[in-house]
Amino acid sequence: MRKVKNAENSHRDAWLETIMDEYGERLTKLAYNYVKDWSMAEDIVQEVFVTCFRHYEKIDEILSFKAWIYRLAINRAKDVLKSSAFKRVVMNSSLFSLFTSKEALPEMSLVKRSEEEVLSKSVLDLPVKYREVIILYYYEECSIDEIQELLGVNGNTIKTRLNRGRGKLKEIMERWEQDGT
Structure with missing residues (x-):
């Protein structure tokens, strides 16, 4: 035994x-x-x-x-x-x-290893509800159905958050380009 x-x-x-x-x-x-x-x-x-x-x-x-x-x-x-x-x-x-x-922390190098610094920082600047769907969809390569199961949110809501998140990400990145920060 x-x-x-x-x-x-x-x-x-x-x-x-x-x-x-x-x-x-x-x-x-x-x-x-x-x-x-x-x-x-x-x-x-x-x-x-x-x-x-x-x-x-x-x-x-x-x-x-x-x-x-x-x-x-x-x-x-x-x-x-x-x-x-x-x-x-x-x-x-x-x-x-x-x-x-503005300075990257040592541990940030792990997060930013495969992505440009500006993109990673911009994603982190998104509100949580947009950040989580962007990360799950693009970084973790989850499908809409998988994200729906993970977050317990309607599929259409996820699609809306993805679209709005992409729009906000574009705005943030454009500001970074203009400000140079």
């Missing part, structure tokens, strides 16, 4: 390591797009993986694992944004000025 339990734990650990390798970086980027704090994004992803570990026995019941794990990360990031502690610590602290400075 003990050998069976050890084999189960070994399989669970290997499974967790696999999903951490596969989703870790992408989920961290996704969480960062909500909270704009790299260490907080990493904490969120760690909590997501703990949840995955706890739900290992029920994993076969999940229809789309990718949608489920992204939903966990999005919900946790939104919970952090709503928390009064986040607002007190990040928004009202002198650290907030670091996140809005």
Whole structure:
């Protein structure tokens, strides 16, 4: 019996390591797009993986694992944004000025690795409801149906947010070009 339990734990650990390798970086980027704090994004992803570990026995019941794990990360990031502690610590602290400075932070290099700096910064400047659909659609290559499932929002609403998000992104990028900032 003990050998069976050890084999189960070994399989669970290997499974967790696999999903951490596969989703870790992408989920961290996704969480960062909500909270704009790299260490907080990493904490969120760690909590997501703990949840995955706890739900290992029920994993076969999940229809789309990718949608489920992204939903966990999005919900946790939104919970952090709503928390009064986040607002007190990040928004009202002198650290907030670091996140809005013109200089790129070291951790931003991971987010900006495959995209131009201006585009990445412009996407991060979008309001959350537009930012999340832009990121899921273009960066994570989710379909409208997948985004609908992830966010629990009507497909037409997602299309509208994509169109408005693209318009706002264009405005932001044009301002960057004009201002040179």
